[in-house]
Amino acid sequence: MQYQSTRGESPLRSFSQVLLMGLAPDGGLMMPTSYPKISTETLTQWRSLSYAQLAFEVMSLFIDDIPSEDLRAMLERTYTEEVFGTADITPVRRLQDGLLVQELSNGPTLAFKDMAMQFLGQVFEYVLARENKTLNILGATSGDTGSAAEYAMRGKQGINVFMLSPEGKMSAFQRAQMFSLADENIHNIAVNGLFDDCQDIIKAVQADAEFKQKYAIGTVNSINWARIVAQVVYYVRGYLAATTSNDEKVSFCVPSGNFGNVCAGHIARQMGLPIERLIVATNENDVLDEFFKTGAYRPRTSDNTFITSSPSMDISKASNFERFVFDLVGQDGEKVRQLWAGVNSGEGFDLADQLAQVHGQYGFASGSSTHQDRLDTMKAVHAAGDGFVDPHTADGIKVARQVRLDGETIICLETALATKFDETVREALGNDVVIPRPEALSGLEDLPQRVTVIDNNAEVVKDIIRQAVTA
Numbered sequence: 001m002q003y004q005s006t007r008g009e010s011p012l013r014s015f016s017q018v019l020l021m022g023l024a025p026d027g028g029l030m031m032p033t034s035y036p037k038i039s040t041e042t043l044t045q046w047r048s049l050s051y052a053q054l055a056f057e058v059m060s061l062f063i064d065d066i067p068s069e070d071l072r073a074m075l076e077r078t079y080t081e082e083v084f085g086t087a088d089i090t091p092v093r094r095l096q097d098g099l100l101v102q103e104l105s106n107g108p109t110l111a112f113k114d115m116a117m118q119f120l121g122q123v124f125e126y127v128l129a130r131e132n133k134t135l136n137i138l139g140a141t142s143g144d145t146g147s148a149a150e151y152a153m154r155g156k157q158g159i160n161v162f163m164l165s166p167e168g169k170m171s172a173f174q175r176a177q178m179f180s181l182a183d184e185n186i187h188n189i190a191v192n193g194l195f196d197d198c199q200d201i202i203k204a205v206q207a208d209a210e211f212k213q214k215y216a217i218g219t220v221n222s223i224n225w226a227r228i229v230a231q232v233v234y235y236v237r238g239y240l241a242a243t244t245s246n247d248e249k250v251s252f253c254v255p256s257g258n259f260g261n262v263c264a265g266h267i268a269r270q271m272g273l274p275i276e277r278l279i280v281a282t283n284e285n286d287v288l289d290e291f292f293k294t295g296a297y298r299p300r301t302s303d304n305t306f307i308t309s310s311p312s313m314d315i316s317k318a319s320n321f322e323r324f325v326f327d328l329v330g331q332d333g334e335k336v337r338q339l340w341a342g343v344n345s346g347e348g349f350d351l352a353d354q355l356a357q358v359h360g361q362y363g364f365a366s367g368s369s370t371h372q373d374r375l376d377t378m379k380a381v382h383a384a385g386d387g388f389v390d391p392h393t394a395d396g397i398k399v400a401r402q403v404r405l406d407g408e409t410i411i412c413l414e415t416a417l418a419t420k421f422d423e424t425v426r427e428a429l430g431n432d433v434v435i436p437r438p439e440a441l442s443g444l445e446d447l448p449q450r451v452t453v454i455d456n457n458a459e460v461v462k463d464i465i466r467q468a469v470t471a
Ligand SMILES: Cc1ncc(COP(=O)(O)O)c(C=O)c1O
Pocket: 111, 112, 143, 144, 145, 222, 255, 256, 257, 258, 259, 260, 261, 262, 312, 313, 392, 393, 415, 416
């Protein structure tokens, strides 16, 4: 399997090269040159597999430069009951109103990011050892990628993590999860700005080819194709859990920000998984909802990005959206370059003439939600005896309820657990409510924290990396 850049001006690469490279040299994102197809016979065979076995079957369609037995062993070590709390790994539960919720947040940091990040920890270590290399990971987080990456990479030989987060914008739990880690290879950097500013910094550092090469800069964000491919697996798993025959179709509703999660759903659908609709749910930062309704893509500046109670989705420039647009324009790198010139100039672009295709051929739909919608949804779910959902999952459930068609099976992806956002959950359910939290994380917020606060400046980040790596 070869990988190409969405901007069409970088050489083709193998999986392991893409794993370590981050952004393509032409500024694009790496994508497979074709999508493997899943036949109905294959899907039937997959019905009896464990999660780790299924992950091997799906991921080996995309990974052909790691011996099968090594990949299989890594996946068996990654997707265990010990790490994810259940043998099922991503159990699907039914709400009173018939919506399905696929639990993706039972991993060590209580968000869906663990699903891919736990694998990344294994595969980075494997490929770096094989190639006798080291890696300095520069990441950006709005709250969940950071902790998932740090938990997966802490203490790993040959890997440093430099994680940028928006100063003061994450929940108390998210801050504590990251900033309380004392491992020497973990460096937390809070930027005076928003997530989009942090992501712009990592793209600027990645664009400095000399620095990137000298300091072996890699990424754990969904810029990294390995994140996306690991996320494709749970769409297949969710489909198999919700159906008994391959003639059935299901839709997925996905709380979205950087578009990485739903991009994996798009890939699964392109592979032939019987997905009816991919429903993109946003919060008040509704750039994506606007695109899927009108065809106009108008990313906003930080000044026009809202700080909301589903903070991990406070994103106005969705990185992975470029991957979908690449497919939409017929994998035409030059066209993507033109469109992103419009994005970089602040104007965005308009693909209204392709909206019918976006909805029809690609099955996208969308909706958005507000703070009050989140509170009402968390309250309604709890009152119905369906337990707790976090504000991001609530955004998804609200939108799924709003757009659901007669007879449609919708799987809402649970992207985090309620305890990560207990302030907002208490606002919805009352101060006396007892929000479940794994015993191992009790008292997390009381631990000492370590973070460096900086201005929004890529050069300062480079200096921090230089000093840490040469120290
Ligand atoms: C809890 C939670 N929900 C939803 C999202 C949005 O996912 P994506 O950025 O893949 O669209 C994120 C961040 O990525 C998140 O942390």
